[in-house]
Amino acid sequence: MPVGKAPEDGEEESRLLLRFAAPRDPALIAKWISYQVINTERQDWRRGAEAALRYRQREGDLDVPYEHVEAVGAFPLGRWLSDQRRTFRAGTMTGERAAELEELGIVWDTADAGFATNLGAARAYYELHGTLAAPRGAAILDVAIGQWLTNVRRPGGLGKDPGRARRRAAALAAIDPDWNPGTLGWTVDWQRHYAYLTQLLASGARLTAIVPGVTRHGDDIGRWLATQQRDWDRLNAEQQRRLATLGVTKAPRARKTAAKTAAASGPRTGGEAFQKGLEALQQYIAREGRLPGRAVVEVLPDGTEHRTGIWISNQKARRDKLDQAQRAALAELGVDWAAG
Template sequence: ISGTHPPRTRRRILLDFATHTHPEQPAVLSNARVLGEGIDVPTIDAVVFADPKNSPVDTVQAVGRALRQTPGAGKKATLIVPVYLTPDEDPDDLLGADAYTPLWRTVQALRAHDERLTARLADPRTHRPTLGSEDPGAWLHFERPTQQEEVALALTLRVLNPKSAEWRRGLTAARRYHRTHHHLDAPQTHEDPDGYPLGRWLTWQRHLHTTGALDPARTHALERLGIIWNPQQHAFDRGLAHATAYTHHHGHLAAPVDHHQDGFALGRWLATQRKRADDLAPPRAQALQDLDPHWNPPWPLTWHRSYHAARRHHTAGHRLTDVPRDYNTEDGHRLGEWLHKQRLHPERLHPTQQQLLADLDLIQKAEPSPEKRKPAARKPEQGLAAARAFHRREGHLDVPQRHVEVLDGEPVRLGQWISNARRRKERLPAERIRALDVLNMRW
């Protein structure tokens, strides 16, 4: 039917269509802006928008033709909106692709008739009806499960909140970045090919999220892309991932300070974690401890790397006591010379070092004599004595974090003891504070 038809012809076509009574042979009426205001055909139970409409008024009227029904008829209306995508458009990008504009215009028309329909769809938390007890599948069908969630987000951002165009522009840039890089960890200075400042936009979204000012639907849209709300936590997780890979290959975390793992400065990162060991959150410290119980040892890292070279040699079935002094490993490690030095003066090693070597059958672990066993009550005095010895020798008390002072043949982790004293100053006895002040302790 066309507006160019004479009125008599249009009335006849509409009458034939309205009185059609053969369900097995559906009647289809093609029209162009004929079924508008003033035309009442209650028997219409479906509308196909074959050629997308640009006029909101025309769309509302066309939707109204499908929704109109005789009172008590209980008609079920169907709306079909084809989406014509260009070759470079993503069919799942309901928010960004221009081809979906006719769909959102149709949904806006539905909202003009009954806002409850869009409210049912636009709940990004549950994606279930918010009114009544009807099964959503009875009136809405999605070919893929992901479509339902995408439609809910798009409805919220494009239909219920049509003024969010600028925010959607940022989300479109974020999606484009995610498709290319498979993450949303964009540098703060990053701009996309169109010049959009995505890095600064993401930083602002994190700020809004932290202050509780970011809309839940927008939060959900960004979380679907894997946004990192806490970059500091992300930085640790990234370092931990590289540390895990290093441990898998080397068996320890004693990486050289200048070591890089897949472009990541792992050695420097581990050095930073050791420096902050006393202030690390327990879950972070435990994560490193799980990778290597001796990730922050009181002995040099070079010793730890040599120990693991010896351990690998031992695990391969070699007796370490039979290794020639001039033996070097394939990677150039002077293992024979190192093993010789460990056997010369094992008593100078930390008790844990002695135990590690004893486990490799390189030395015998000697039990400390009763007179050398120091009760727990003497530990503070032992630390203070080690501090005095260090001060006499060095003239100051700026003790490195990992320094071990040997006192009467027994190693004392003086660096850690000093660090703990600073952190617990408010709980220290007054006489210990005075004793450390005499040594020019820098609190």
């Protein structure tokens, strides 16, 4: 009857090698050492594969953090999978082992897997917004898509490998050809506003109706449009071409002679301040179809803000000081107290 535990697989052969090997026989000693190394490596592989199977059954995937250690046997599964990926890339992994890991769902290239996940989120964002010019804080499908797009637009953001970078850029361009507007000479903000203006016009909006205060997805497209018209000469040729295709033109420059003529006409303008208030009131009524409340602040085409609601109240308070032309201009816009 044997005493003690039974020898494990390979132990008996090792004992025999040692028993019958001459003490100074280097060939047999080397064979024994080699056998021990191979046997240890085989046991390590089996432990790793079993730990990977347990993780997959529990978590549903093999997206294992590098520092993860399986509780059973305290096995460093994350590090072990990283070692297997390195062996696979070096071409020294057997086909049988590669097939076993693939059956478990190993991700050979974790960088590409992460890119694919974010690319899916980018596709979802484009379907909702019609552009990949997302603001930095934008998020969708639990992905901080705005920050990710900012990162991949940076030099080297698509990876150090040129081939991989080209493939990734092509994948983004397949979603939105203008995904990286910096290469075209303008900012992400400009691209987003331009895309939203295009969408508003495509939905049937008239260009003249897109005034400050008209928004899409929270961006004031009317104010942006007025700025483009005012700063037309600062745009590059391609920006001007794209806007011109939508019917946008440069804002006419105010002529001094016209201002002098307006001033000479006397009561009709009632001074620059009154004329500015009248312009803001006209703009608000054209957009909203009603008179503004006291808290309304209107943004004029030149980008300045006008407290139109308070201005109307002030005109009412000084009604007796308004001349006939001023009251007529207000009455024409539906200000009932100015009539008569």
